[in-house]
Amino acid sequence: MKTTLVTLLAAVLCVEQAYPFICYVCQEKESNKNCLTISLCAKEDKYCVTVRNNIGTKPNKPKYVISKMCSPTCPATSQQQNQTDQRVYCCEKPLCNVNGVSGKQSSSGVMFLGVLASITYIFACGR
Incomplete structure (x- = not known):
């Protein structure tokens, strides 16, 4: 089982974009956690x-409130509406929107943990 999981994880990390595409999602949360x-x-x-x-x-x-989602396009990146300041960050890799303030870059350690967590989640729900 460990060998299979390690092989799957290595394959996910080596493939630029594996299908199905996965992202973090939420609606108007006060904390990234x-x-x-x-x-x-x-x-x-x-x-x-x-x-x-x-x-x-x-x-x-x-x-701040944070919302995360999947999208076919990248919305307008930053805009000011009335007294609300809105920032939009887009990225094109699975689980790249882990960080609550910047989706443009994330460390490889955080990315590794995100992929590992998603694989664990998929295996847990698939049984």
């Missing part, structure tokens, strides 16, 4: 997206 649900994306989805909205009312104490 509450925003780590793994989801299989639709066939047409190519991006993992993280949207961070500043909803704080005090200028020196920002408050």
Whole structure:
């Protein structure tokens, strides 16, 4: 079993984009630690997206909500709406939106843990 899991993990890390594409998903969470649900994306989805909205009312104490999703396109990257500051981060690798503030880069250690967690999740749910 360990050999199979290690082989599968190595294959996932070596393949640029394995199908099905997977991303972290959540809706308007106040903390990134509450925003780590793994989801299989639709066939047409190519991006993992993280949207961070500043909803704080005090200028020196920002408050954010985070949403993550799969998407076939990368939405407009940053925009200001009324008094809400919205940041959008897109990335094109499985589980690349693990970080709550920047989806452009993630460390290989975090990526490894994310892939390992997703494989464990898939095996646990498949039985």
